[in-house]
Amino acid sequence: MRLSSFFMPTLKETPTEAQIVSHRLMLRAGMIRQTSAGIYAWLPLGYRVLRKIEQIVREEQDAAGAQELLMPTIQSADLWRESGRYDDYGKEMLRITDRHDREMLFGPTNEEMITDIFRSFVKSYRQLPLNLYHIQWKFRDEIRPRFGVMRGREFLMKDAYSFDIDAAGARRSYQKMFLAYLRTFARIGLKAIPMRADTGPIGGDLSHEFIILAETGESGVFCHKDWMNLDVLKDAPGMEDDLQPFFDRITSIYAATDEKHDPANSPVPEADLVSARGIEVGHIFNFGTKYSKPMNAVVAGPNGESIPVEMGSYGIGVSRLMGAIIEASHDDNGIIWPDAVAPFNVGLINLKSGDAETDRVCAELYAKLESAGLEVAYDDRDERPGAKFADMDLIGVPWQLVVGPRGLKNGVVELKRRATGEKEELPVEAALAKLLG
Amino acid sequence: MRLSSFFMPTLKETPTEAQIVSHRLMLRAGMIRQTSAGIYAWLPLGYRVLRKIEQIVREEQDAAGAQELLMPTIQSADLWRESGRYDDYGKEMLRITDRHDREMLFGPTNEEMITDIFRSFVKSYRQLPLNLYHIQWKFRDEIRPRFGVMRGREFLMKDAYSFDIDAAGARRSYQKMFLAYLRTFARIGLKAIPMRADTGPIGGDLSHEFIILAETGESGVFCHKDWMNLDVLKDAPGMEDDLQPFFDRITSIYAATDEKHDPANSPVPEADLVSARGIEVGHIFNFGTKYSKPMNAVVAGPNGESIPVEMGSYGIGVSRLMGAIIEASHDDNGIIWPDAVAPFNVGLINLKSGDAETDRVCAELYAKLESAGLEVAYDDRDERPGAKFADMDLIGVPWQLVVGPRGLKNGVVELKRRATGEKEELPVEAALAKLLG
Incomplete structure (x- = not known):
C-alpha cells in the first residue's frame, strides 16, 4: 500500500478525550473514529489488524473442532423470555420495537438463539458432541462507555457454544476451548493467564477468565509468580489427546481475579504471590443445563430417554483484544505490533x-x-x-x-x-x- | 470436512413457507435458519458460501483501488437529520432509543456516516480521489419480508463511496466501479446486465442496476438480444486505462428496468428486444453533491477555494447474491454452485x-x-x-x-x-x- 493514497489520518496531537494509552494511540494512528458514544468506525489501518486477530481466532476455533456459523445481530425478545433473562438483563440490553410493534433486541450474547437452533435440528445423542461458534458484532448499552474499543457499546466477539450428552463430555469440550484459547493468545503474541472467575449473568459453576497483565487493567488479579516465566504451551497435548492432565497442571498454578481471591485463605504464600492489574480478553463457562432445561433442548439418549444437553459458552472479545495488545505492547513513540497481527x-x-x-x-x-x-x-x-x-x-x-x-x-x-x-x-x-x- | 460431524441439517421435505426455489433449497440444504421474520442465521454450509462471495467482492473492490474499512451498524439519528433523510426514510428504518434516550438507528445504508468520516479528515483536493467501502450487516424493516435472503430485513451489503474534486473525476470513479462490478459477477459465475435505473431515495442522476436474469425476478426488464451471448469482459480495459470507450460500448447495448423502459419510445426494434424478469444484485449511483453540500463535506481546491466533493455510492447485496446464484443455477435435484463460490x-x-x-x-x-x-x-x-x-x-x-x-x-x-x-x-x-x- 502506498501511503500517498492510503486513508490513514494520523494525528499529531494527543486527543484529550482518551484516558488510556491504547485509545490514544488508536486515535493518533488513524485506526478508529468514534461515531457515537462507545461506537466506532474501523478505519482501514485498524480494520486490517482487526481482521488478522479475527482470523487467528477463527483458525484456532476450527482446529479445536468448532464449526463456524453466523447468527444475526437482531434477536426476538421471546427467546429471552424463555430463558428468563429478558427481564434480568436490565438496561445494558438494547431493546428495539419493529414496525409491527414486535419486541426485538440487539444481541449482547447468543446462548438463547444457539439453543433454539440446536433444539430445532439435533435430536439424538449420536449427533454430539457439537461446538458451534460465530464472530459477530454485539451490543451492550454500557451506561458509561470508555477506554475506546476496550469498553465500547458495539463490539466484535467470538462466541462458541458446546453441546454434550453428559458432564464428562462437557468437561472435555471445556478443556478443548481452554487449550484453544491458550493457543490463540500465544499466536497473537500475548501472555494470557487463565483465572478462576465468577460466572455472572451467564450462569454455571465452572468458569475461567483469560487475562492479560497490564497496568491499566480494569480488574485486580492475583497469581503465583511462577506464571511470570511460564511457557504455558510447553508440552501441551494435541486436541485429540486426553486434556485432563494438562488442564490440571495449568490450573494448579494459582491465578484468580479479585472477586475470587480471598486474602485470608490464599493458597500461595505472600512472597510468591503477584498482585497486578489485568484486562479480560476471554471468558469460558460451563453452565450445564441452565439453558437446555427451560428451553427444552433435549436429545434422545442411547435408550431413547430424553436428556437435556450439557452446555458451555466461550467468548473472546475480538475488538477489545486490539486495545489489550496495544496496552501490552507500546512505547513512547507508538504501537509495537506483534508480527502475527501487524497491519x-x-x-x-x-x-x-x-x-x-x-x-x-x-x-x-x-x-x-x-x-x-x-x-x-x-x-x-x-x-x-x-x-x-x-x-x-x-x-x-x-x-x-x-x-x-x-x-x-x-x-x-x-x-x-x-x-x-x-x-x-x-x-x-x-x-x-x-x-x- | 467429515459430514458425520458437520452441522448440516438437510431436510427431506420441502418447507411450505418458502415461495421461491432459492429459499426452498437453502432451507432444505441446511444453509440457513429463520430466527425472526426476514432475519436468518447462516448455518455452517451457508456461511461458507457467503464468505466466498464476500471475498470475491472484496478482492475486486481492492483491485479497483477502493479501501476497506468497517462502519458500525448503529448510527446516530442526528447525522441523518443533517442530510434531511431521517424523516424521509419512513418505517423501513429501524429506529432505536438507547438508555440515555438518544435517538439511534440500525443503518440501512451509510452515505451520511461516510460523509461525516470524510469531512473529519480530508481537507485538500490533493487527498482525492478516494473510494472507501465496507461489507457490513444492514437492516431495512420491510413491511413484508419474503423470498428468504432475497428480501430479508437484516442483510449483508458491500457499499462503497467515492469522493472526487470534480464531475470528471466522479465519472471516472463511477466507471471503475462499473467495471469492478462486471468483473465481480463474472468471477462468481453470473451474467449480470447493467441497466439504466431510477435513483430512488439515494438521489442523483446517473445510476445503473446490475441484474441477473431469472424467471422469479422481482423486476421486469428489457434488453437487446445481443446481451444474451455477450462476453462482457472481452477486450475490457485495465483499471488504470481510460474506461470511457468501454463504458460507452457496453452501455450502448440497450438494457433498462421497466421503470426506465418506455415501450412507445423503445430504441430497439421489437424483434431484437428481450423482455424478461431479473434480480437486482448491485446498484451504483453518481449523486454529485447531494450529501456533501448539506453536510459541508468540502475540500480546499488548488487555489484554496472551498469545493464540495462529488460523490457516488456503489452497493452489492452480498447475502442476496446467494439467493440470486441459486435462482440462476439449480435443477430438480438441488443447487448447482459455480466453482468459485461452492462451499x-x-x-x-x-x-x-x-x-x-x-x-x-x-x-x-x-x-x-x-x-x-x-x-x-x-x-x-x-x-x-x-x-x-x-x-x-x-x-x-x-x-x-x-x-x-x-x-x-x-x-x-x-x-x-x-x-x-x-x-x-x-x-x-x-x-x-x-x-x-
Whole structure:
C-alpha cells in the first residue's frame, strides 16, 4: 500500500478525550473514529489488524473442532423470555420495537438463539458432541462507555457454544476451548493467564477468565509468580489427546481475579504471590443445563430417554483484544505490533520522494516484497523524513526499511526493528534477503 | 470436512413457507435458519458460501483501488437529520432509543456516516480521489419480508463511496466501479446486465442496476438480444486505462428496468428486444453533491477555494447474491454452485462406511485432496447410498467422487460433474489427478 493514497489520518496531537494509552494511540494512528458514544468506525489501518486477530481466532476455533456459523445481530425478545433473562438483563440490553410493534433486541450474547437452533435440528445423542461458534458484532448499552474499543457499546466477539450428552463430555469440550484459547493468545503474541472467575449473568459453576497483565487493567488479579516465566504451551497435548492432565497442571498454578481471591485463605504464600492489574480478553463457562432445561433442548439418549444437553459458552472479545495488545505492547513513540497481527509486515520509508534513484530503488523493493507475499506500507508521501519516521513508529509496523540518496551512494539501506529499535545498515540485496527470510 | 460431524441439517421435505426455489433449497440444504421474520442465521454450509462471495467482492473492490474499512451498524439519528433523510426514510428504518434516550438507528445504508468520516479528515483536493467501502450487516424493516435472503430485513451489503474534486473525476470513479462490478459477477459465475435505473431515495442522476436474469425476478426488464451471448469482459480495459470507450460500448447495448423502459419510445426494434424478469444484485449511483453540500463535506481546491466533493455510492447485496446464484443455477435435484463460490470443491461419497477397504481408500483420497488445498465434503455417514447421492446433489458441490467396494474390486471410482450430470469411471489415481488438475 502506498501511503500517498492510503486513508490513514494520523494525528499529531494527543486527543484529550482518551484516558488510556491504547485509545490514544488508536486515535493518533488513524485506526478508529468514534461515531457515537462507545461506537466506532474501523478505519482501514485498524480494520486490517482487526481482521488478522479475527482470523487467528477463527483458525484456532476450527482446529479445536468448532464449526463456524453466523447468527444475526437482531434477536426476538421471546427467546429471552424463555430463558428468563429478558427481564434480568436490565438496561445494558438494547431493546428495539419493529414496525409491527414486535419486541426485538440487539444481541449482547447468543446462548438463547444457539439453543433454539440446536433444539430445532439435533435430536439424538449420536449427533454430539457439537461446538458451534460465530464472530459477530454485539451490543451492550454500557451506561458509561470508555477506554475506546476496550469498553465500547458495539463490539466484535467470538462466541462458541458446546453441546454434550453428559458432564464428562462437557468437561472435555471445556478443556478443548481452554487449550484453544491458550493457543490463540500465544499466536497473537500475548501472555494470557487463565483465572478462576465468577460466572455472572451467564450462569454455571465452572468458569475461567483469560487475562492479560497490564497496568491499566480494569480488574485486580492475583497469581503465583511462577506464571511470570511460564511457557504455558510447553508440552501441551494435541486436541485429540486426553486434556485432563494438562488442564490440571495449568490450573494448579494459582491465578484468580479479585472477586475470587480471598486474602485470608490464599493458597500461595505472600512472597510468591503477584498482585497486578489485568484486562479480560476471554471468558469460558460451563453452565450445564441452565439453558437446555427451560428451553427444552433435549436429545434422545442411547435408550431413547430424553436428556437435556450439557452446555458451555466461550467468548473472546475480538475488538477489545486490539486495545489489550496495544496496552501490552507500546512505547513512547507508538504501537509495537506483534508480527502475527501487524497491519503490514514492512514499512518502506522513502527519505526523498522525487529523487529519481531513491524512487527507483523503493519501487523495486516495494514490488519485490509484495510479490513475495509481504504486506508493505510504502511511505512515498511528499513529507519530511522526521514525519515519516514518526508515523511509521506510531503505526508500529515490525520492520522499517529506510532508503535515502545518501545511503544509496554507498549502496546501503537501513533496516530497523520496531520492537527493539535495533538498526543495521546493509546492502539492498542483503536487506531484501533478510526480510524475505 | 467429515459430514458425520458437520452441522448440516438437510431436510427431506420441502418447507411450505418458502415461495421461491432459492429459499426452498437453502432451507432444505441446511444453509440457513429463520430466527425472526426476514432475519436468518447462516448455518455452517451457508456461511461458507457467503464468505466466498464476500471475498470475491472484496478482492475486486481492492483491485479497483477502493479501501476497506468497517462502519458500525448503529448510527446516530442526528447525522441523518443533517442530510434531511431521517424523516424521509419512513418505517423501513429501524429506529432505536438507547438508555440515555438518544435517538439511534440500525443503518440501512451509510452515505451520511461516510460523509461525516470524510469531512473529519480530508481537507485538500490533493487527498482525492478516494473510494472507501465496507461489507457490513444492514437492516431495512420491510413491511413484508419474503423470498428468504432475497428480501430479508437484516442483510449483508458491500457499499462503497467515492469522493472526487470534480464531475470528471466522479465519472471516472463511477466507471471503475462499473467495471469492478462486471468483473465481480463474472468471477462468481453470473451474467449480470447493467441497466439504466431510477435513483430512488439515494438521489442523483446517473445510476445503473446490475441484474441477473431469472424467471422469479422481482423486476421486469428489457434488453437487446445481443446481451444474451455477450462476453462482457472481452477486450475490457485495465483499471488504470481510460474506461470511457468501454463504458460507452457496453452501455450502448440497450438494457433498462421497466421503470426506465418506455415501450412507445423503445430504441430497439421489437424483434431484437428481450423482455424478461431479473434480480437486482448491485446498484451504483453518481449523486454529485447531494450529501456533501448539506453536510459541508468540502475540500480546499488548488487555489484554496472551498469545493464540495462529488460523490457516488456503489452497493452489492452480498447475502442476496446467494439467493440470486441459486435462482440462476439449480435443477430438480438441488443447487448447482459455480466453482468459485461452492462451499466445497469435491464431495467424496463413501458408498459403504464400515467396509475396511472402502474406508481406507476414502480416507486416503480425503487426505490427499485436502492436503492439495481442495475443500472436501467427505460423506462418511452411516447412511444408504441413495441418501448420500441425494444430499450431495442437493448441496450442489461441483465434483462428486464416488467410492464403493464393487468399483474398488476393479480398481475404479466414479467421478461426476454436478452441473452436467456427466459420469466417468476411472482408476483412483486418475480421478485424483483429474481433480488436482
